[in-house]
Amino acid sequence: MTFLNHTQIRVIKNKAAKHVMLGLTLFSLLLVLIIGLSLYFKSVPILKLHSLWSLLSESNWRPFKGQFGFFPFIMGTLWVTGIAIVIATPLCILAGIYLSEYAHANVKRIVFPMIDILAGIPPVVYGVWGVLVVVPFIADKLAPHFVDYSSGYSVLAGGIVLAIMIIPLLISILFEIFAAIPKELRDASLSLGATNWQTIKFVIIRKSMPGILAALVLSISRAFGETIAVLMVCGNIPVLPKSVFDSGYPLPALIANNYGEMLSIPLYDSALMFAAFILFIIIVLFNTISRIILKRIEKKFAL
């Protein structure tokens, strides 16, 4: 038995640490794959009985009779996400340009911490606000002008709450994109006699178009997966919403609402895991694409 000298111990420690850390790093990479695969295997039973297309396109949701049509849930998700994006995008682009081009440093010093707080407020608190403020507002003030009756628990309520929830993410990415446009480009435009606004319109917005799109895709995928807040204000009726004042039932709400009973009905848990799998695939795809675009932009302007 030989004794290791001090240097050898140090080298061994170094190597051991390296391998442990490499293992953990690979684990974090594999985690995406593991989550995807385990959700897929859980949804295999239902995919064996129904074709993918019929699951996605049929509207009948009667788990007791073995009918699983996801179309109303997909439409519910698309409605709330669409409304949220329509509300949030113009607000965030305008505010983002204001903050990066016009706002005084003191204004930024106040606004950014507030956006941080907005980002930190838990979804369930947004939900409370939706139930107490947005839902009654729609039921009493807004809907009577357009339709005979609305409970207020509607895709519009979900969209409004969701819009405010994605604003912090959207605005901070947009601000970074606008602020990353090189000063030389602005100076060139201004020196040609363009006004501040013309520079924004023709140089900054045009230059940041890919970034704006990537930011939108990222916010859409955030909105897709938001669960609790939307669940609290959407009404959760599995029919196709016909107007913005109708109730909807987005996919994440479906999963969250039914977990209690999902073990007693055959195929139900598989159906819910399939819903989670759809969400997972769409979100991973959207995220990967937009993150790669954003990284490219970051590198391009980082010179």
Place this chain on the structure above:
Amino acid sequence: MRKIEEQFFKVLMILATLIILSALFFIIVTVVKRGLPAMNWDMITKIPGGGFYIGKEGGLLNAIMGSIFIVIGSTFLGLLISVPIVIYCNIYLPEKSLLADVTRLASDVLFGIPSIVYGAFGFTLMVYMGLRTSLLGGIIAITLLIIPILIRSMDEVARLIPKELKEATLSLGATRYETIRVMLKQIAPGITTAILLSIGRAIGDAASVLFTAGYTDSIPTSLGQPAATLPLAIFFQLSSPIQEVQNRAYAAALILTFIVLVLSLAARFYSRKYSKNKI
């Protein structure tokens, strides 16, 4: 004409910024207005009496303790996993490394995965391991949820460490493992910020603990028992027809908002303090 157009859009931009800020103001006012009258000493010192959904007595201590246990457990586990990853990517791997880039992309993607999917995955994992809804299940799901936040915010700081510092320590004969101590000192404020951010996310998330930690009236005494959490205390009790029970939901919302407010301001304070002393 050009002036008028510019003025018009400038007003529009300021208006948009004000709308966003007033939304925050509006939410906080709503929570405080409902939550403050509902707050009393019993809220934070007693567990609910006679069932959380119907009992009029008692408070939120079950949810407060449950949330604290889950946050402590998951932050500890999360750090145990994420700190070595950040160190590996920034100290062991060369500066331009494909593995480091892919790891960063993966943590961005993991960051985007919604908490309901982590909940569903955590639940699958628990069924596979033969666990019931429990404190341990909640800790596992929340750990998965916060790992990407921890990695991203620590990595951001670690990347700013000048490479001369690393080279200096290595040239003095230190192994990479021994360099870690120097590096950790450099990213310490970054770790603090990361922890504050992840606590904020961990304490407020409802969808991931819904399947995994469950809900209960009592305070868990072991890892195998279900645990109540503040967000679920809001979610379940808000829909109760009884006013006293609803009040518990409003009080929980106030507590949660207050915690998140403090965490978010503290995180900003720390990261600013750090950027001032950066070498």
